[in-house]
Amino acid sequence: MNVAVETSAMSRARQREVAEALRAFLPSPSVLSDREVLKPYECDGLSAYRRVPMVVALPESEEQVRMVLKTCHEMRVPVVARGAGTGLSGGALPLADGVLLSLAKFMRILAIDPVARTARVQPGVRNLAISEAAEPYGLYYAPDPSSQIACTIGGNIAENAGGVHCLKYGLTVHNIVKLRVLTMDGEALEIGGDGLDAAGYDLLALMTGSEGMLGVITEITVKLLPRPETAQVVMAAFDDIGRAGQAVADIIAAGIVPAGLEMMDKAATHAVEPFVNAGYPLDAEAILLAESDGSAGEVADEIKRIQEVMSASGATRMRTSRDEAERLRFWAGRKAAFPAVGRLTPDYYCMDGTIPRKRLGEVLQGIARMEKKYGLRCANVFHAGDGNLHPLIMYDANDPDQLRRTEEFGAEILELCIRVGGTITGEHGVGIEKINQMCVQFKPAELELFHGVKHAFDEHALLNPGKAVPTLARCAEYSRMHVRGGQLPHPELPRF
């Protein structure tokens, strides 16, 4: 008997043991352990990484979740929580020796309180479903990631998701007030409160964006906002990408906080326009979309100011949406940018980094230089107002040299983000994708603190191990492998 067979027999025995323990309190169809039903859970939106989990658990009550966690805690089985699996950084990538805990059955909107302007929901509720449920009260939930039709609010909290409107309305962390959380040993925590501030350390913010490492969320109270009476968007064209970047800085410097402020470069508009006919000018080097929402008076006032600043900043052409249909058409192009680029190239690598707004022009010019250096095209789509870049590097994964150049291109973009004072992630999280870059972004003392916080919540490191925060050993090894000629360590593009 060789070692592989022995290992495999051992892991099959372990799988049986864990599945059986879970079936002691979960109905049999809620515990998956056959390979063919496990397969769909092998990856999230970062499909470059795949791992079939040992067991999938599909609880439907908080008590069942508590029992799953307690059981896994006792058996020392790692647990990865999963919402809709739309995440782009591999945060919900399963472990071959772990339980994948799906919150898919937690789909209920428990209460909408139009006076407090809050909704109490289960973690598996889709982002957009909250706004749909709040619509009869004239309310909505503000954060709107592109995947909002599919992604769940639990996953939004795990990743501190943003969206087109987060410049004005904030990230997920700014739009939730209360969480019910189960720790790995099955303790229920009430975090936050209906009031503005809560006593004690800010565990609400700590949980938000913690990528499933600290606890499993079983209930969420989100803030709802009144639907703006009206909204309009200005589309402005620029014949120089640096000037478009300057216009963004000028708008912010003028004290305007648009509801959305997005930029697309020529490569992006050219990809999009034939696809959706948004009406973008194809001769512009960059376009900006700036939205204003509020009462009719406020919007009229703000749109006028936006137009003035855009003109002064050198916009060569401007169009302002005349009705809701036109407003939606202007946005349709931006929202379709990823699939549109996908039509032009066998593969693309969507980067996600954040930079200080004032460095936008410089970073854009840097990326343009890199396109030449690596001989690869890059379409640039940005949440410009908050400095969140999504460069889309186009390549062919079947060409090893292109893949290598894409890796280096992506690495150089992230290095540039760090160098200008930004971070390696905007709204997609660290997950498994960027765990090595965490070694660049943070000092050992800072990583140790992260581990200390993790330890306070999850003593045996059973929740989503290996994600988001690298071990010091991993960083040391990564640094040995990758430091070349005094350069920053290079990240690696996930390989298939």
Add this chain to the structure above:
Amino acid sequence: MNVAVETSAMSRARQREVAEALRAFLPSPSVLSDREVLKPYECDGLSAYRRVPMVVALPESEEQVRMVLKTCHEMRVPVVARGAGTGLSGGALPLADGVLLSLAKFMRILAIDPVARTARVQPGVRNLAISEAAEPYGLYYAPDPSSQIACTIGGNIAENAGGVHCLKYGLTVHNIVKLRVLTMDGEALEIGGDGLDAAGYDLLALMTGSEGMLGVITEITVKLLPRPETAQVVMAAFDDIGRAGQAVADIIAAGIVPAGLEMMDKAATHAVEPFVNAGYPLDAEAILLAESDGSAGEVADEIKRIQEVMSASGATRMRTSRDEAERLRFWAGRKAAFPAVGRLTPDYYCMDGTIPRKRLGEVLQGIARMEKKYGLRCANVFHAGDGNLHPLIMYDANDPDQLRRTEEFGAEILELCIRVGGTITGEHGVGIEKINQMCVQFKPAELELFHGVKHAFDEHALLNPGKAVPTLARCAEYSRMHVRGGQLPHPELPRF
């Protein structure tokens, strides 16, 4: 030699030893150890608690702070950091066997970046000084606690301070982007970043409001906002306090986010009016002050909407400021409320609790009932928009029965806050004042998590020990002492 003398000789020896160790790297005048120079540091704004520290250290560089912490860490001496000492919950109360670390010399504004709209400042800079320095750029720092002329930004972060404008502009946590922090063992941490979001757990939010328990802040980057073009305030009178509470809910429900939304009851306006001639109507049971700021167009639009809602909610009279002088006069009354009440009574106890906005009317009526029950007057001043109450119970500390009734009155108010889903602190922090109420607000599992987080930052619990988060032992004892007839444990008013 009796025990007391022996102890005192021992503590004198310890004092000499610690002072000497600090003088190894601090200039002699920066290490205070004589009783008469230590005395001014014996309390902060919660003057009911006093303790003379063993030694006061007054470093003036980050390296000196690091050395103070490192030295104290090695000698196992507890450290309490202090800004201006204006805190109202005893967060900066010294320890008799500890070092008081004053950040008073960290008064420099290091940089103002008008494009990024940030200011990089040292922790001892006064809150108002930031706005003064930013004024030439047309910018200001939004959070404005009443003590803003004196309180420091470092202290604001420790307490997550609010202010009259935090309804629209958020608490301190929403207005900072980056911190430099030294841990107790002298490690420097860079927390947050210039971008919108940072990778890793949200240590920026965790530090904010941590009451000096996790680290010592040595540098802060705050957000600056453009000064609004204009501002106006509506003063509305109501003949019923419940109706005024309803008007607050109605304004919020209408989707209006006023720059400030404050309420004062009759007792408060009667205390204030003879003192500052703000022009408040003395026959009203409550008045509301609702401010709008922004561009002229926005303000005109919003003021009209505020007036409409106030009318519909039953305001008996309304006045809208016609010019800046009148606007400031309307606010002057609100800002002078505490000293004005102080003129009417030998002593007053300023409570600080937060409740869900929709329970405002009910809580106000509850407090009115308690006035009769305890035979004590209470003036009510509220950040009504965010449900942050500041009831001021008037009493005479020399009358033991009044003191006892005041204690019970205050306790009942806090219990009511918890019962309606609020918290025991709004913006004043827990410190030493409300540490027992933390036992009521949090479950043992939650307190254990707090201690776990603390441990990750400060293994030997040397930073501000005994504040903000009670030990489980303390809670157990408190619960034994105070649970009476199935009631919630009663907090205790600090005694002199």
